[in-house]
Every structure is written in structure tokens, then in C-alpha cells.
Amino acid sequence: MENRNRWSNLYLALVFIVLYAPIFYLMYYSFNSGGTMHEFEGFTLDYYREVVQDTRLIIIVINTLVIALLSSAIATIIAVIGALAIQHVRSRRAKNTLLSLNNVLIVSPDVIIGASFLILFTIAGVKLGFSSVLLSHIAFSVPIAVLMILPHLEEMSPTLTDAARDLGATRRDVLTKVILPVIRPGIFSGFFMALTYSLDDFAVTFFVTGNGYSTLSVEIYSRARQGVSLSINALSTLIFLFTVLLVVGYYFLTAKKAKKPSAERTAEAGVPR
Amino acid sequence: MKQLVNAFLAVMIAAFALMYLGAWMNKSEGYSGGNTLTIYNWGDYIDPELLTQFQKETGITVIYQTFDSNEAMLTKIEQGGTNFDLVVPSDYAIAKMKEENLLLQLDHSKLPNLSHIDPRFMSLSFDEGNRYSVPYFWGTVGIIYNPELTHGLTFKSWNDLWDSRLKNNILLLDGAREVMGMALNSLHYSLNDTSEEHLQGALKKLNALSPNVKAIVGDEIKMLLANEEAAVGLVWSGDAAEIMDENDKLDYVVPEEGSNVWADNLVIPRSAANVEGAYKFINFMLRPEVAAQNAEYVGYSTPNKDALALLPEDISGDERFYPPKAITDKLEVYDNLGKRMLAHYNELFLKFKMNND
Numbered sequence: 001m002e003n004r005n006r007w008s009n010l011y012l013a014l015v016f017i018v019l020y021a022p023i024f025y026l027m028y029y030s031f032n033s034g035g036t037m038h039e040f041e042g043f044t045l046d047y048y049r050e051v052v053q054d055t056r057l058i059i060i061v062i063n064t065l066v067i068a069l070l071s072s073a074i075a076t077i078i079a080v081i082g083a084l085a086i087q088h089v090r091s092r093r094a095k096n097t098l099l100s101l102n103n104v105l106i107v108s109p110d111v112i113i114g115a116s117f118l119i120l121f122t123i124a125g126v127k128l129g130f131s132s133v134l135l136s137h138i139a140f141s142v143p144i145a146v147l148m149i150l151p152h153l154e155e156m157s158p159t160l161t162d163a164a165r166d167l168g169a170t171r172r173d174v175l176t177k178v179i180l181p182v183i184r185p186g187i188f189s190g191f192f193m194a195l196t197y198s199l200d201d202f203a204v205t206f207f208v209t210g211n212g213y214s215t216l217s218v219e220i221y222s223r224a225r226q227g228v229s230l231s232i233n234a235l236s237t238l239i240f241l242f243t244v245l246l247v248v249g250y251y252f253l254t255a256k257k258a259k260k261p262s263a264e265r266t267a268e269a270g271v272p273r
Numbered sequence: 274m275k276q277l278v279n280a281f282l283a284v285m286i287a288a289f290a291l292m293y294l295g296a297w298m299n300k301s302e303g304y305s306g307g308n309t310l311t312i313y314n315w316g317d318y319i320d321p322e323l324l325t326q327f328q329k330e331t332g333i334t335v336i337y338q339t340f341d342s343n344e345a346m347l348t349k350i351e352q353g354g355t356n357f358d359l360v361v362p363s364d365y366a367i368a369k370m371k372e373e374n375l376l377l378q379l380d381h382s383k384l385p386n387l388s389h390i391d392p393r394f395m396s397l398s399f400d401e402g403n404r405y406s407v408p409y410f411w412g413t414v415g416i417i418y419n420p421e422l423t424h425g426l427t428f429k430s431w432n433d434l435w436d437s438r439l440k441n442n443i444l445l446l447d448g449a450r451e452v453m454g455m456a457l458n459s460l461h462y463s464l465n466d467t468s469e470e471h472l473q474g475a476l477k478k479l480n481a482l483s484p485n486v487k488a489i490v491g492d493e494i495k496m497l498l499a500n501e502e503a504a505v506g507l508v509w510s511g512d513a514a515e516i517m518d519e520n521d522k523l524d525y526v527v528p529e530e531g532s533n534v535w536a537d538n539l540v541i542p543r544s545a546a547n548v549e550g551a552y553k554f555i556n557f558m559l560r561p562e563v564a565a566q567n568a569e570y571v572g573y574s575t576p577n578k579d580a581l582a583l584l585p586e587d588i589s590g591d592e593r594f595y596p597p598k599a600i601t602d603k604l605e606v607y608d609n610l611g612k613r614m615l616a617h618y619n620e621l622f623l624k625f626k627m628n629n630d
Contacts (some may be wrong), residue, residue, distance in 0.1 A: 045304035055302050062295040069288035073281060122352045145523065176274045183276060191284075207348075212311050212336035222316045222339040265456070 023240060030233035047234035051246050057219070057235065063130075064199065064216040071137035072145075078138070079190055081146030084145070084179070087153045099150075105143040106212060110203030113140060118207040128210030137198045145190030146245035152186035153179075277364040288358065298355050304336055310550040311336045313346060313357040315537070318410075320570035327557050333550045350375055355547040359554055362405050365450075368399040370540070376405040376540040383552045386559035392596070394536060394576035398606050407536035407555050410573040412510035413534055413596070413604060414451050415527040416519070422504035430436035431528045434505065435478075439485045444497055444506040445488050449615075449622035450607055451533065453477065455507060458530045465519035479625045489626055509535070510594055514572040525593045527600060529589060534604035536576070 030048075034041035051057060064128055086102075090096045105113075117136045118128075123166045126132050156179070180187075202217040209218050214240075307465035313317075316339040324335045338357070340346040349355055351373065362370060370376050381387060387407065394408045416428045424438045434443060434455075445452055447546035454464030464470065487503050498506045499519040508516070513525040539558065541551045557563060564580035574594050575581060581589045589595060610618070 039479050055298060059295055059298050059302075059304070062291050062298070066288050066291045066295060069284050073284045073288070076334075077281075086398070120347075128355050180274050180277060186279070187277060191280075206345075210338075210349060211357075212309075212338060214338060222341045 014205040017066070023236075026233050027237045027240070030230055031236045032230060047229075047231045048238075050231040051238065054231070057231075060214050060216055060219050061239075063213065067130075067137055067215060069196050071198050072132055072141055072191050074192045075138045075141035076145050076187060076191045078140055078142050079149055080180075080183075080187060082142065082146050082223040083153055083183075102143045102146055106147065108184035110201070114204035116232065117204065121208060127227075128208055129213040132208040132210070133205055133213065133215065136204050137201065140201070140204060141194035141197055144193050148190035148193055148262075149183055149186040152183040156182050167180050286321050288554050289557045302334070304334060304600075308332060308550075309336055310358050310547050311338065311356065311553055312359045312361075312554070313340060313511050314359075314361045315337050315339060316341060318361065318537075320405045320572060322570075323558075323563060323567055326563075327554060330557070331480055331553055333547075333553070333597075334542055335554075336483075340485050346554075350544070353544060356544045357542055358545040358547045358551040360540055360542055361409055361537050362540060363515075364397065364399040364535055365607050367538055367540060369398065371405055371433060375543055377545060377548065379407070379541065379593050380552075384556050384559065388555050389559055389564070389577050389579040391576055391578040391581075393482075393601060395435055395630050397536060398608055400538070406446055406540045407559065408567070408576040409537045409539050409558070410511070410571065411534060411536040411576050412574055412594070413527050414507065414509055414532050415513065415525055415593075417498060417507060417523055417525045418505045419498075419501060421522060422501070428505075429529055430486065431455055431530050433483065433528075434507075437484075438506060441485065441487050442504040443482070444487055444494050444503045445486045445489045446494050446506075446508055447478075447491050449619045450510075451507065452625070453622055454491075454533050454607075458528070460557055462567055463612065464533055464589060464605050465532075467610060467614055472617070476621045476625060478629055483628060497518075511571075511573040514594060518572065525549075527593075527596060527604075529603075531603035531605065534601065536606070 014060070029040065031043050032040050033044035033046065063266070074157050082102075086095060086098050089098065117132070118140070119137075121128065121132045126135070160182070161174050161178055163175050170178065200217060202221060206221070208219050209215060220235075223229065223232060310333050312335055314337065318339075319337075323566050328334055332598075333620070338468070340349070343363050343369050346360060346362060347366060347369065349362065350357070350370070352559065355383050367376070368416070381403075384407065387403075389407055394411055394497065396402055400406045403480075405589065416431075418426070418428055419605035420427075424436075426433050426436060450464075453472075453475055456479045457464050457471065460471070460474055460478060462468075462471045464473070466475075488497075494506055494508060495512050497503060499516050500510070506516075508525075510525065513523075539555050541548060541555075545551055558567065559577065561577060561583055564575050564577035565583040568575035568577075568580060568584060569588065575584075575626070576611070581595065
């Protein structure tokens with residue numbers, strides 16, 4: 001037993017090394033004064049300075065964050081309503097159809113979704129830029145969030161709402177005091193899932209950016225074709241550290257709550273899977 | 274419920290604070306004012322200092338957006354919904370944009386500096402009389418090689434690539450026109466040849482090259498060659514300049530049978546919002562000292578003959594990148610062969626690629 005444990009730990013360590021090595025490799029060279037990724041010549045912070053001085057790049061980072069936060073928040077709200085609606089459908093057949101339609105949107109290729117958004121927006125006369133990017137990000141995040149929320153709704157015992165109603169709760173009370181608190185972990189994981197999807201989406205965003213508005217993935221891609229400058233390494237390092245900070249912060253928040261018995265259920269969920 | 278509402282509010286506050294910050298930065302940089310010029314160019318294809326200089330001179334703020342292929346750029350422009358004021362497509366893309374009526378006809382009286390352009394690069398087949406486009410940079414397709422690894426071969430002719438000593442040592446760039454063109458040229462045909470017999474001959478010749486081909490790759494060809502992963506590469510001259518910048522052992526040559534000459538050009542799309550600004554910018558870029566500074570930064574060949582005179586001798590005298598007229602006369606521009614013939618080229622190239630695995 002002991003032995004088996006050691007092997008599995010070793011395996012896990014290996015997996016983590018493989019996953020993280022490229023990131024650390026990239027971070028290492030962001031300090032290279034040689035300007036290339038093959039030979040390390042000396043330590044420099046020039047590329048970090050370059051990133052901080054490149055206002056256009058910073059504006060793009062801000063754009064990316066704004067889009068990610070707004071689109072995932074709005075998408076989560078829509079997804080909650082959608083999940084409730086799907087849950088309410090009594091006919092099994094209609095429910096399955098709705099779910100399949102939801103899943104089709106998740107598995108269909110991003111390129112196709114992006115191209116169709118481009119066509120839709122230009123026909124509708126939406127100018128490419130902030131609004132087109134936001135709308136498309138909301139659209140592709142909703143199905144994902146629905147998928148994260150629905151299982152929690154299914155798990156919820158129907159007796160819970162019945163009991164609440166028997167005790168005189170209005171429909172609104174049932175929703176805000178019973179259903180939403182029960183599915184809260186699903187809502188959070190849906191939100192975080194949507195957030196990560198929005199942050200790193202390239203294919204869809206590529207089609208709908210325009211008029212000087214761009215997001216990070218699109219910008220890095222077009223710069224990379226000319227050979228990646230180390231300032232991109234520096235920027236990636238900063239973003240990676242920022243993400244680590246967020247995850248650590250989130251961990252401590254949930255860990256603190258886990259100590260309170262009332263919040264036991266929320267603790268084990270919530271983290272995006 | 275309260276927790277959900279709080280979390281939602283926190284997210285919204287963060288988003289709007291960031292949005293405000295972004296808007297403030299846009300404003301302080303002048304990106305959101307009315308007096309802007311949106312340029313759509315290849316990544317890293319202009320000296321950023323020139324943008325600042327232009328802004329100082331005219332008060333127009335430049336918003337610079339980049340694309341990575343003519344096809345991507347075409348999709349955006351064709352669909353509309355954007356208003357780029359100035360775009361930098363390559364030759365065949367211009368022919369296509371002209372056909373689809375996406376370009377604004379240029380008023381040459383607003384571009385007095387056009388006189389600095391070498392007549393060799395004016396009125397090329399994709400735009401007779403330069404009614405829609407102004408030359409920006411140009412270059413060739415040729416062979417880059419590492420003399421230490423090529424057993425004394427110097428690549429005067431395309432046929433040197435078929436030498437058996439180069440077994441598994443050649444990298445090709447992944448372009449149907451470039452690779453098919455090379456094969457056609459090696460058989461002394463035009464690289465715009467459409468005769469089926471000649472094309473099949475070219476494919477046969479390419480298949481004979483297979484043992485020598487190590488890989489057919491995209492932009493990573495630059496890195497691979499600079500790192501000496503292969504002895505020889507078929508590349509654009511601009512890429513060659515970059516590779517040689519990183520690894521000065523390598524040398525570049527345009528074979529004597531002739532090759533392709535390509536040109537990237539400034540055009541104003543029909544959907545442009547600031548046409549006056551676009552004219553001002555083109556005229557600015559045509560100024561000899563500006564063109565010279567830009568050519569030095571980007572490393573491609575400038576078509577501006579008066580700028581050439583301002584460049585240091587080791588750049589302007591480099592016959593690899595500024596070949597004499599005797600060679601440029603042999604070079605051909607890619608004609609727009611039409612959809613069907615282009616598809617046929619692609620198909621033949623695909624056959625070669627599949628055969629190559």
C-alpha cells in the first residue's frame with residue numbers, strides 16, 4: 001500500500017512538471033538580456049519596463065479583463081434563468097432536446113461560431129469592437145455556465161421547495177431563499193468557467209475584434225508571427241503570477257468558510273473543475 | 274443570496290473600474306478623440322517612432338492594428354463592420370480587393386511624394402498605373418543556405434536544390450505559389466504558368482525533391498534555420514534578412530532562372546473614415562528620410578529610390594536585397610490566376626506534401 005502510494009505521488013509530480021515546465025521556461029527567458037530564447041546572457045528587467053511603458057498593450061490587457069468579468073457575470077445570470085427554465089420543462093423529450101441544443105453550442109468549433117458572429121454582427125449593423133466582443137463572449141459562455149449549474153438543480157430535492165411552499169413562502173422567497181442558495185456552488189463554478197473561457201478565447205474573438213479594439217490573445221497571436229518578443233514573455237509572467245494570486249486568494253477564502261459548519265456544502269464545490 | 278448579490282456587485286464594480294481606467298488611458302493617449310487614423314498592418318512592420326513623429330507633425334493619433342495573413346485581413350475587410358483607414362496588403366490580395374470593389378481610387382495629386390518611388394516598382398501587373406495602391410516594401414523569394422553545411426554548393430540555379438548531397442536538409446515555406454513557382458522556375462517556365470502539362474511536370478520535379486526535403490513549415494522556418502536545424506531553406510527575402518541578422522553564417526541568393534518578386538502596398542479601403550488622414554500618412558511614409566528610417570528598422574527592401582540613397586552603403590549596396598536591374602527584370606509578380614487555377618495549384622501542392630510524409 002505504502003509503495004503504491006509513492007508511485008502515484010511520483011507520477012503526479014511528473015505530470016505537474018510536464019505541465020508547468022513550459023511556463024517556467026518562458027518565465028526564465030523573460031529576464032534574458034540576450035533578446036532571444038536560445039541563450040541566456042544576463043539578467044535584465046528591460047522587458048518588464050517595455051510592458052509597463054507600452055500603453056497600448058496595457059489598454060488591451062484592461063480590455064481583456066473587462067470583457068472577461070462583464071461577459072461571465074452576465075452569462076451566469078442568463079445561465080441561471082436558463083437552467084431554471086430547463087428544469088421546469090416537464091416533458092422528458094423536450095428537456096433532452098433543450099440539453100442537446102445547449103451541448104451542440106459547446107462542441108461546435110470556435111472558428112465556425114466566430115465566423116457566424118461576424119456575419120451576424122455585420123448584417124445587424126453592430127460595429128465591431130467592444131460590444132461585438134462582449135456579446136459573443138456572453139453567447140459562448142452561457143451554455144458552459146448552464147452545464148455547471150444544472151447538476152446542482154437536479155440534485156436538489158423537490159421536497160425542499162414543496163416544504164418551503166407549505167410553510168407559506170412566496171414564489172420569490174422560494175427562489176431567493178431556497179433555490180439560489182442551494183445551487184450557489186454551481187453558480188460560482190459556472191462563473192469561473194466562463195471567466196477562463198473568455199480570458200483565453202482566441203478563435204471567436206479574432207473574428208469580432210476591429211476598429212482598434214483588441215484583446216490579449218488576438219494581439220499576442222499577431223505579434224507572435226513576427227517572432228515572439230521577450231516582452232510577451234514578461235507579460236505572460238505577470239499574468240501567470242496574477243492568476244496564481246487569484247487562485248491562492250480563492251483557496252483561502254473557501255478554506256476559511258469550510259471551518260464554519262453551515263457552509264460545508266459550498267466549500268467542496270465552487271472551485272472550477 | 275446575499276453572498277451571491279455581493280459577489281455580483283464586486284465583479285461589476287471591478288469591471289466598471291477597469292473600464293473607466295481603460296477609457297481614461299485611451300483618452301490620455303488620444304485614442305478615443307475624433308482625430309484618429311486606424312492602420313491595419315502586418316505585425317511589427319513599421320518603425321513605431323515614425324508613428325509618434327507623424328502624430329507630432331499632424332496632430333492625428335494613430336491606432337495601429339495588426340494582422341498575420343492577407344486572408345485574415347481580407348475576411349475582415351470583406352465583411353465590413355470595421356473602418357480601417359489604411360491597409361497594407363500584398364500584391365495578389367490587392368488584385369482581389371480591386372475585383373471586389375473594396376478599394377478607394379487614389380488621387381495622385383494628393384501624393385506629391387510618389388515621385389520618389391523607383392519606376393521599376395510602379396504599375397506592376399496587379400495594379401496598372403497604381404490607381405489603388407502605393408508601394409511600401411518589396412522583396413524576392415530565394416534560397417537561404419549555410420555554407421558550412423552545403424558541401425560547397427552556392428545555389429546559382431534552382432536545380433542545385435536537387436543535389437543528392439542535400440538529403441533531408443531542405444526546409445520549404447508552406448506556400449503553394451512559392452513552392453510550385455520554384456518548381457516551374459527550375460524548369461524554365463513562368464511561375465504563372467497555367468498549362469496542365471507544365472504543371473504536372475513541376476509536380477513530378479517536386480516529387481523528385483522529396484528525399485531532400487526535411488519539412489514544410491510556416492513562420493517557424495526562421496527559428497529553425499537560425500538554429501541550424503537544416504542547411505537550406507526556401508524563404509522570402511525579408512525573412513532571410515531576419516534570419517541572417519540572428520545567424521550571420523547564412524547567405525541568401527536569388528537563382529538565375531528567375532523567381533518571384535512580391536510587393537506590399539498601402540491602400541485605402543472604401544470603408545475608410547479618415548481619408549484625408551490616410552493621404553497624409555501615405556505621403557509622409559513616401560518621404561525619403563522617413564522611408565529610409567523605416568527600411569532600416571524593418572529590414573525589408575524599400576522601393577523608394579531617394580530613400581535608398583540615404584541608407585548606409587552596407588544596406589543599399591547589398592545585392593542580395595537590392596539586386597541589379599539585370600536580375601529584377603527576370604523576376605515575376607504573381608498574377609491573380611483566378612479561383613479555379615489557384616485551387617489547382619493548391620491541390621498539386623497538397624499532393625506533393627502528402628507524398629512527402
